[in-house]
Amino acid sequence: MFGLEFFESNVSLKAKEFPLFLSGRQRLLATARSAVKLLVRALRPATVWLPSYICGVVIDAAREAGVRIRFYAVDDSLKIPDNDWLAEIHAGDLVIFADYFGFDTWSSHGIEARARGARVVEDACQAMLNRDFSPHADYIIFSPRKFIGVPDGGILLAEKNAELSDADFPPPPPQWLLQATRASILRAEFDRYGGKRSWFKMFQSTEAQGPMEPCRMSDLSTAILRIVDWPTIKRRRRRNYEFLVSELGELAIFPNLPRYVVPLGFPIRVRNRDRVRRALFNVRIYPAVHWEIIDLVPAEFLSSHRLASEIMTLPSDQRYGRDDMRRMVSKLKRYISL
Secondary structure (H helix, E strand, O other), rough: OOOOOOOOOOOOOHHHHOOHHHHOEHHHHHHHHHHHHHHHHHHHHOOOEEEOOOOHHHHHHHHOOOOOEEEEEOOOOOOOOHHHHHOOOOOHHHHHHEEOOOOOOOOOHHHHHHHHHEEEEEEEEOOOOOOOOOOOEEEEEEOOOHOOOOOOOOEEOOOOOOOOOOOOOOOOHHHHHHHHHHHHHHHHHHHHHHHHHHHHHHHHHHHOOOOOOOOOOHHHHHHHHHHOOOOHHHHHHHHHHHHHHHHHOOEEEEOOOOOOOOOOEEEEEOOOOOHHHHHHOOOOOOEOOOOOOOOOOOOOHHHHHEEEEEEEEEEOOOOOOHHHHHHHHHHHHHHHHH
16 A cells, blocks of 8 residues: 655656556546446446456456456466467457556457457556557556555546547545545555554555445545656666566566566565565565455466465565665565575
């Protein structure tokens, strides 16, 4: 979780420095999950195809819209291992592909899905700051809260001639937004001064209760998106990732960093993941797990479930410098060796 962003009054960006999601045909929503529900409701596909490794809220959003869900396989290196499932796609289906941690591993499958008449959605919630996105996507979904300190936010971008609802959505639920904003402010204060972690339970609560029904992004988050120093954030994230690759390349799921990618974090695979993660918690290093999929994805997708038991994401975002990265590498190497 990021604390609420505070800025110097002299931050001034040129138009060319704004990320893609701030241009084009878009809807600014309170949550990314509501973008999935909005699309399913508007397009009315017979089937929504999801990767076998995906965040549970995406599954919930599709289920709430009342359509049939089918999964296609993703292996333990986050690649799609076969093409057989594509033959079962029908015109009008909706196929969601994920840019895992900022990396696109699905483009060739997207071409085939569109050729069969499906609508293609690029889940770029973990790739929001990339320079380019797939030319084969009809829609792209972004999640600002994964990259900066805003209390709410999800963005649905429509490409080319893809239809996009112009409905006048209501504001986010006031009690939920108040709690989300309070958690964001308390996290910012914690980052500056330390103290109690009361913000954490608030954050977990607002994450779990985020609105599924489409509603518009708050005015506060909308304003913050337009004054963030995006170029600096991109540079810091890439610099930290490159350092971690140089030190931990043998553990990295993505050991190469293309020029167009701004990564969410640094995902690694560790066989004794839970023990190592607890040890890191004890020294105030908090790797996330993206994601737990037990009871959400059918057990037949063995590679995805194996990955879910071993993966963790080392933090490498713009809040951290080289000394933080060195300390994390040192602790991780020690705990893995133990």
